[in-house]
Amino acid sequence: MRRSVATLALLSLTLLVYVAAGARAEEDLSASRNPMVGINYHTSDGMYTNASQTKQVLLQYGMAEATVSYLFRPSTARETVTSATVGVVRKHIITNRPVVEQVDAGTYAGVPLTNMTFTLAMEGQVGVSAFTLVVVTDVDTYSMEGFYEVGGFVLKNGDRVVSGEDSMLQLGNVYDVIAKPTTELTVVTKTFGSSRPSWEDIEIEVASVDGAVDHKLVVLDGSCSAAGYVDGKLSDGCGAGFAPDGSSFGLKLSPYRIGTGSVKLTFKWTSLELDGEYFTTELIVKLDTSMAAPCVAMGGDVEVDSGGGMVSVAMFNLMSPPQFTDVDKVVLSYGDKSYDHDPRKSVLEQPDQKVVFSVGSGVAGESYNAKIQCVFGDRTMEAKYLGGKVRISVTGKAELARISPLPEVDNKTRVAILIKLERYEIESYTVAVHNKCVAALVQLLGVSASNVGLGAVTRGSAVPELQVYADDRAMFESQKRTMTASMSPQSCDAAEALKEPCDKVSLQDMYVLASDGSGVLGGSPVGTVAAGGALAAWSIALIAVLGAVFVLVIVCLALWVVYRRSSDSSASDYSSSGPLGVPDPDDLLYNESVVRDVYGRSNGGGPTAEAAAERAREAELREEFPRPPSTSAASGRADTDDASSTYTV
Secondary structure: OHHHHHHHHHHHHHHHHEEEEEEHHHHHEEEOOOOOOOEEEEEEOOOOOOOOOOEEOOOOOOOOEEEEEEEEEEEOOOEEEEEEEEEEOOOOOOOOOOOOEEEEEEEEEEEEEEEEEEEEEEEOOEEEEEEEEEEEOOOOOEEEEEEEEEEEEEEEEEEOOOOOOOOOEEEEEEEHHHOOOEEEEEEEEEOOOOOOOOOOEEEEEEEEOOOOOOOOOOOOOOOOOOOOOEEOOOOOEEEEEEEOOOEEEEEEEOOOOOOEEEEEEEEEEOOOOEEEEEEEEEEEEEOOOOOOOEEEEEEEEEEEEEEEEEEEEEEEEOOOOOOOOOOOOEEEEOOOEEEOOOOOOOOOOOOEEEEEEEOOOOOOEEEEEEEEEEEEEEEEEOOOOEEEEEEEEEEEOOOOHHHHHHOOOOOOEEEEEEEEEEEEEHHOOOOHHHHHHHHHHHHHHHHHHHHHHHEEEEEEEEEEEEEEEEOOOHHHHHHHHHHHHHHHHHHHHHHHHHOOOHHHHEEEEEEEOOOOOEEEOOOOOOOOOOOOOOHHHHHHHHHHHHHHHHHHHHHHHHHHHEEEEHHHHHHHHOOOOOOOHHOOOOOOHHHOOOOOOOOOOOOOOOOOHHHHHHHHHHHHHHEEEEEEOOOOOOOOOOOOOOHHOOOOO
């Protein structure tokens, strides 16, 4: 029994020794100070191993290169190598087809040794790729696998890598860039281990491709964050930036600064390094410059004194490049005036140009959208405006509009248009406001600006009487329909033409002017004259009626006064005591009505026979109806009532 236990213990000890020896033998097979049969990798500490190795490299400027060397030991001295090749798993990372160079490395234990050396080129994407060296002999086949980690990032436009020294981002022409100035690229990243470098740590520099003047195709000031591409947008003044999570890269070009049509961006990632070297790459951008780039003007408000002055406009693309030749002249136009640029005061150099114009006097309060044209030899183009039009505002004391009625013209009828402008008064109806009204009529009625007059401006809310010509009644009616429709509550056409709020403009009246300047109602036939100048028809009628009533009252009062005075005189001077109002011959007026000559004869030589008989009858009547004695002091006789005494012969 004891012998059996001893035997079992001895067997167990023997087994442990065997396992340990096997482990040491296996360890010796993976690493040894002497070359082993097959493919060996010679480590930096002088050991040989047949285990796979993983190496790291940075994809600097879009490329990396690594030289790999193995030592091959055949199993016998007579074993001969027939081929040696390298296979690559991910060809978008290791991009070449390596060629193995075989070099005699001496012998070991009477067996020839051979160095197997090849180069791996990485000019594609970042990531990890395996490779395998395969050696075929006349006896056996041997292989060794290795790995390379390619670190950094690449920028891709679709499926194509565009970053790196030998790559390029090709975009369309300048008009394509104007239509879409921002381009988004995909970012593919590989870092080492568990480190996560910050995208904020990337330094971005912009430069020209050929080392010449930076034409600022990409603008990037010092305040821009490298991780400033947020929600698909870049901040103002920042032409490049990564998304905060590193998934994408935004690039915004300046179509107003084309230059040579190319630019280079260099990226240095200071938080991603290997063996003391930072990751660095670049992006080269090129545009199609076969089409001429537009000249560009920076828009905005420019104030000019009413007495004239200088207008300065920032412009781009006036020089070569991008133009085929430098600009000959730049023309600024507004209102009805044009001005060539002043070469002595302008600065025409790369990359930005400052163009200065000496302009004449203007009307204070006026404002214009200016037009800028660039002349290159026989080619003229209007500028593209960045940030809106160039708006010229004339400053100084505003001058009131002057009354200037339209003169009469043969075969033309003058039409008055009364427009109420609620935002203005007569004291603020300036030349600038009047010019807006003129421009509106030119737009709405198609008349010439020189054929728009001003008859008057009423107080309160300014109501200018604008005057235009009409050829005939039909044209007048057409003008009236147009103005009525454009100023109806349902339309804002007139207000927009006047550059006024829709609810602050209204049509008050529209009529034909007669030759004396008086108005004719809009509905009356052309040539029929009404009674008031610029007043409305109902006002004219009301004034006329009131005037007629007033005159009639005055006439009636005068007649009444005359009548009263006549009645009083008749009662006192023409009273008669005779029957039926027959006058008494003693009355003074009666006596004065009889004309006598120097002999006392009356006119007509005395009464006729018929008159004498009539008076005799009157005397009889008086005797029959006697009257009291006359007390009239004017009669001259109080003792007789004989009518015949009036006539003496």
